[in-house]
Amino acid sequence: MQVPAQFEYERATSVEHALALLAKYGPESRVIAGGHSLIPMMKLRLARPEALVDVNELTELSGIEVSGGELRIGALVRHAELLASAEAGALFPILADAERVIADPIVRNRGTIGGSLCQADPSEDLSAAFTAVRANAVIRGEEGTRTVPVREFFTGPYSTVVGPAELLVELRLPIREGSGSAYAKVGRRAGDWAVAAAGAELALEGADVAEAGIGLTAVGAPRFVAAEAEDFLRGGAASAERFEKAGFIAAGHCAPAADQRGPVDYKRHLVATLTTRALHRAAERAGG
């Protein structure tokens, strides 16, 4: 029987209360929402927090809305809610593409968007999707609020810029005219982590790429970004040849590790293919 070690538990009633509790219990405390990453890690003693601050009651963090030219997604939004959101799916189809292949429907009922990002698993799907669309993360601390681009959010595997007495409260996705997005993933079985996956957003101006965003997951891309492929695409034609070339560039500039999910050359092959595929779908959705 797998049971976590002992810990203190507190249920926060507001963001301010959560921040006060995190300050009170110190750096060995953890925020818990869905708990679907944290509780299994606690069972295995991969994590052993002294205190859990439960933020499940903070309904102020649970909305999905369009405001100020951005799609705003509260950190406490469950995966199932994001997948079900017609507005989010229409503006950013990459989110529905990704959510459909994250874990399974039951896990998606509990797991949260903020939890997924803060877990910072190198194989996590939304990290690549939010990277592709250049989302911004809103972080609250007792001193105030700061906004960090998701591309600067991750500091390494399982590590983010969120401080011990801070809380990720919202993701903000800039809505761009004439853009489309898509996510493509290969996993070993339903609900599994990615062997490799690629997310893409394209903003088109006529037949040209005005801006490109590409996020990769599970293949050791620094901060999930395929920067060289984005640079190559920007300003050129939105053509099949260039999408294929961008895929090769992305494959060449990531650093997959050989493991039980496959050897390095196979993963690079997947990066090239999935990046090209995501770019095609993003271009179609952008109306290109």
Next chain:
Amino acid sequence: MDITVTVNGEPHRRTVEPRLLLVHLLRDDLGLTGTHWGCDTSNCGTCVVWLDDLPVKSCTVLAVMADGKQVRTVEDLGHGAELDPVQQGFVACHGIQCGFCTPGMLMTARWLLDHDPDPSEDVIREAISGQLCRCTGYENIVRSIRWAAVHPDGEPS
């Protein structure tokens, strides 16, 4: 910690350690052993119960997180000899082999049919994709859930 969890309509007050998992509260304390406990890693889905009307894997929910909430277990599906249509479907189509995954499958199937009364085979397969049947009896499980969709009121027992 003092908690009150309403299980199948009945409130239970308990003093529990924060690390107690919901599945163990249900099975070991309340004696509701219909909820099975399998992989302990949120993969197999045999521990699925409803928490405030949503199916969840109770091996990955702390009992304290269910404080003040409603839990529905497989014991609440049928009433005596009167089985829920999904239970009847599992009988009619032999959706049960060893039976270990059955409680979780039933709870997910009931939720699916409450929200989508006429799901396609693909929708059913997606809905139960978080639940493992080690007998690999998925064909009959899918048929059983379809049976319940076609017989929403079941058959008189």
